[in-house]
Amino acid sequence: xxxxxxxxxxxxxxxxxxxxxxxxxxxxxxxxxxxxxxxxxxxxxxxxxxxxxxxxxxxxxxxxxxxxxxxxxxxxxxxxxxxxxxxxxxxxxxxxxxxxxxxxxxxxxxxxxxxxxxxxxxxxxxxxxxxxxxxxxxxxxxxxxxxxxxxxxxxxxxxxxxxxxxxxxxxxxxxxxxxxxxxxxxxxxxxxxxxxxxxxxxxxxxxxxxxxxxxxxxxxxxxxxxxxxxxxxxxxxxxxxxxxxxxxxxxxxxxxxxxxxxxxxxxxxxxxxxxxxxxxxxxxxxxxxxxxxxxxxxxxxxxxxxxxxxxxxxxxxxxxxxxxxxxxxxxxxxxxxxxxxxxxxxxxxxxxxxxxxxxxxxxxxxxxxxxxxxxxxxxxxxxxxxxx
Numbered sequence: 001x002x003x004x005x006x007x008x009x010x011x012x013x014x015x016x017x018x019x020x021x022x023x024x025x026x027x028x029x030x031x032x033x034x035x036x037x038x039x040x041x042x043x044x045x046x047x048x049x050x051x052x053x054x055x056x057x058x059x060x061x062x063x064x065x066x067x068x069x070x071x072x073x074x075x076x077x078x079x080x081x082x083x084x085x086x087x088x089x090x091x092x093x094x095x096x097x098x099x100x101x102x103x104x105x106x107x108x109x110x111x112x113x114x115x116x117x118x119x120x121x122x123x124x125x126x127x128x129x130x131x132x133x134x135x136x137x138x139x140x141x142x143x144x145x146x147x148x149x150x151x152x153x154x155x156x157x158x159x160x161x162x163x164x165x166x167x168x169x170x171x172x173x174x175x176x177x178x179x180x181x182x183x184x185x186x187x188x189x190x191x192x193x194x195x196x197x198x199x200x201x202x203x204x205x206x207x208x209x210x211x212x213x214x215x216x217x218x219x220x221x222x223x224x225x226x227x228x229x230x231x232x233x234x235x236x237x238x239x240x241x242x243x244x245x246x247x248x249x250x251x252x253x254x255x256x257x258x259x260x261x262x263x264x265x266x267x268x269x270x271x272x273x274x275x276x277x278x279x280x281x282x283x284x285x286x287x288x289x290x291x292x293x294x295x296x297x298x299x300x301x302x303x304x305x306x307x308x309x310x311x312x313x314x315x316x317x318x319x320x321x322x323x324x325x326x327x328x329x330x331x332x333x334x335x336x337x338x339x340x341x342x343x344x345x346x347x348x349x350x351x352x353x354x355x356x357x358x359x360x361x362x363x364x365x366x367x368x369x370x371x372x373x374x375x376x377x378x379x380x381x382x383x384x385x386x387x388x
Contacts, residue, residue: 050247090140153286154295163192205249
């Protein structure tokens with residue numbers, strides 16, 4: 001049976017080149033970067049080389065990169081760190097209603113600490129309006145956090161324009177770029193951001209390591225206290241193998257960004273056009289043009305997304321759903337609901353995200369299998385039969 005992995009927004013496999021660079025730091029090069037003897041110096045050198053590689057991918061300076069345990073910690077550090085460090089200027093934060101829960105739940109936490117948070121609406125395509133950001137700003141606004149690419153529907157937000165507004169108003173601007181770094185061009189100077197989150201395992205690096213870009217002069221408080229690692233911004237012995245892997249993954253992503261982006265976009269378009277042409281009562285979620293080159297998110301009427309996923313899995317195809325089934329919730333995706341998609345349609349959503357190992361033959365296989373799956377499941381739906 002053919003196996004097709006289409007969940008690259010959830011995680012990616014570690015590239016062989018990445019693993020090869022990591023292995024020495026899991027074996028003989030085991031030193032603590034904070035020590036002064038040769039084992040420690042070698043580890044420290046490797047960490048700094050990785051820092052430079054990650055910085056280069058996003059147009060930053062190496063000293064502006066703080067390594068973390070992943071995107072969630074980096075998002076927490078950005079929001080909580082900036083909020084606490086600047087609360088003397090105000091206690092108002094602006095974010096969107098379609099952020100990852102690493103931002104949404106952190107914003108809710110800050111509300112319980114006395115901060116006020118505005119959750120901006122989005123268009124039916126899942127885009128934040130710049131004018132809505134401008135209207136939400138008050139004299140007490142100290143932080144704006146808007147994700148670069150939505151993890152579910154793939155919409156690319158107008159970060160540059162929002163960043164320009166924030167800079168003109170003297171407001172710290174953070175973007176969760178976990179789904180954009182290494183997939184589309186990301187330059188912190190062009191985007192006008194002060195804080196930016198990235199994660200290694202989304203770009204064929206290891207899990208358990210990410211980073212927060214902190215523009216020089218941006219005030220944040222650390223979340224973790226203890227040692228003086230990461231320029232006293234993030235205490236704790238560095239995950240040297242993970243950081244080394246992150247650095248190599250960033251280098252490879254930068255090298256292949258343009259060519260791989262074109263290839264994946266062509267595969268994505270073939271998938272989107274094929275699904276919409278072959279399966280009736282189907283809608284594409286998210287903006288058609290302002291979209292990640294790897295993302296295709298569909299809603300299929302009269303059928304549950306989880307049922308589609310289980311059927312696809314039996315055919316060797318891995319994808320994901322917008323429904324929060326893994327959390328035990330019966331509610332569909334908060335992103336789709338925020339876009340104004342009705343519950344009954346949002347429940348039938350499936351996200352397919354492509355990666356470097358996918359081929360045209362993979363897409364052909366999906367376009368062969370998916371219509372049969374949807375047709376079979378709809379045949380068991382009384383709502384669909386009634387509509388016929």
